[in-house]
Amino acid sequence: MGKLGDMADKAKEMAKGHPDQADKGVAGAERLADERTNDKYDAQTDKAADAARRSYGGSGTPEH
Structure with missing residues (x-):
């Protein structure tokens, strides 16, 4: 995997x-x-925000 993919994986884990x-x-x-x-x-x-939250198990509550 390239550097960008590695960075994305690290970001998800964090x-x-x-x-x-x-x-x-x-x-x-x-x-x-x-x-x-x-x-x-x-x-x-x-x-997109909902998808991002689902990817790491976030609250799913948008803060507008």
Whole structure:
């Protein structure tokens, strides 16, 4: 696996160990994307954030 894949695996493992912090990071990234696009892609960012949370067992509670 390449460096990017290794980094992604490390990030997932860290998120699984610290789901509350990961949830905050996902919420922040989602909020930033929504702000930068004037909520044009809100449904897509919601879906992506939910998928990210499921990947590490996060709370699944979006923080808008």
